[in-house]
Amino acid sequence: MPKLPTENSRKLIYAKINELYIQTRSKYLVQFPNSYVTFNKKHSARVVVLNDSMLKTHIDGDLTYGIFNGGYFNKFITFDVDFNDKGLARWATLKLIDVLVHEFNIKRQDIHVSVSGNKGYHVDMFFDKPIPVKEIRVFYDNVIATVGKLQDGQIEFRPSWTQGIKLPLGVHQKTGNRCWFCDNETLTPIKSFDYLLDVQPMDSTIITESDFGLTDQQASEFEAVAAETNIMANVIDVSAALQKARRILEAGRLTESNSRHSTTLTLACFYNSQGFEPEEAVEAIMDILNATPPQYFSKGSTPDHWLKEAQRLVAYAYEKDMKLGNTDKQVTIYKSEILAVLQCGTFKQKQMLYAMLVTSKRYGPTFYLKTKTAMAMIGTTSRETVQNAIKTLVEKGYVEYRRKGEVDIAKSLELGQFRHKPNKYRLLLPEVAEDEPSVEVSNEQSVVDVALQLCDVKEIKRYVKRREYENKWAL
Secondary structure: OOOOOOHHHHHHHHHHHHHHOOOOOOEEEEEEOOEEEEEEOOOOOOOOOOOHHHHHHHHHOOOEEEEOOOOOEEEEEEEEEEEOOHHHHHHHHHHHHHHHHHOOOOOHHHOEEEEOOOOOEEEEEEEEEEEEHHHHHHHHHHHHHHHOOOOOEEEEEEOOOOOOEEOOOOEOOOOOOEOOEEOOOOOOEEOOHHHHHHOOOEOOHHHHOOOOOOOHHHHHHHHHHHOOOOOOHHHHHHHHHHHHHHHHHHHOOOOOOOOHHHHHHHHHHHHHHOOOOHHHHHHHHHHHHHOOOHHHOOOOOOHHHHHHHHHHHHHHHHHOOOOOOOOOOOEEEEHHHHHHHHHOOOHHHHHHHHHHHHHHHHHOOEEEEOHHHHHHHHOOOOHHHHHHHHHHHHHOOOEEEEEOOOEOHHHHHHHOOOOEOOEEEEEOOOOOOOOOOEEEEOOOOOHHHHHHHHOOHHHHHHHOOHHHHHHHHOO
8 A cells, every 4th residue: 555645745735636626615525434424614603614634634544525616617527437336337437538538539638537435436627717517517418428328327427516526535434445546548546646746637628619519409498498487596696696707707807897896896705605815815806907907997996996995895705705606505584575575566576576685685785687687587588577577676666776777888899889787776675673584595495485484375365466376376
């Protein structure tokens, strides 16, 4: 058995694991002999964030750690080859590698295989830029379709926000086997802790620019799915916010005029979700602001002011533990709030107000909302339906505009055509009372589900018309 790495070698190994694998430090797995346990700092202040001391324990074999992705982006993909029969697992892994090399033009040097510690294998690919999970899932689905039908086993996608993956080089706590990397042609274990030190991320455009050959019918089905009802605003808005963060990070500058404040807060939340230290977040934000053309800032805005604001907003985001990427984060809905939703108007208007309520709890009392996003929230393809629903909520005093119809001057000049900034809104619901009944709301719960938890049928019928109740609310 190879000796454990030296102190100097350990530091390099920990740094490489941080670089290649770790996307969030607040949520991770620990493997025990008979089970896996998920630790999430969001759920308990006593949870310690994933750190190099834990990686030491992992390498020493005393405990085995696993990681999740950052919520919306992945900087690597693992094909988790899971079979009961070791021979079948070996065959499936070699076939998967052959498909990646010969059908998807992945260089063999970019395919990294490790033993799972039991009977399976993990096949890893690392990217030079984070890629949206949905794009990597398309790649994964096409690879698995090309591999073909598998018997007595499966090749699973890892990691996601809900399904983690063990880090390599540790010890499987049930079998006692070390999870070494392997030669990707023979699957012979490479019994060296230094394997990771030579790993370099691959060009992400090989994944993102591939033509996956969707037929017109498949594309149509995709659009139909996208248009289905999704009143849980958090998933859509997290996606939008992370897309915005990605655009800014890729551009290396602001992408909208007079957006320094909102962009700074968005990036502060993003860096917090990815485990950056506050000082690192401030430095990264200032790099982006300093690279932005002057016309994107308001008159008289100075770098000294940007720095003070970056420090203030980063401190605020970290103190409040504001993050992006955690799309399953629960929020608390109170009975008075759901009663206001029930009274606001038609079912579509109820859906809209409820979605805006959840959004405000996730991202603060003032939030932005695009018409396309709102359409998805209430399950309509009609822009007019959304505009009328919001207009009615504003007229009835449930919502107010904080920004409406504002032209993005710098973006308009850059594109040669008018571009408007997204509207901003603020809810005008009454303050909740102390000890008021409440429920924790997850992504799976609709306005109907929540109302039925907080109100009895008589209360619901008081505010809901008979036909609407029969069509939407009756159990």
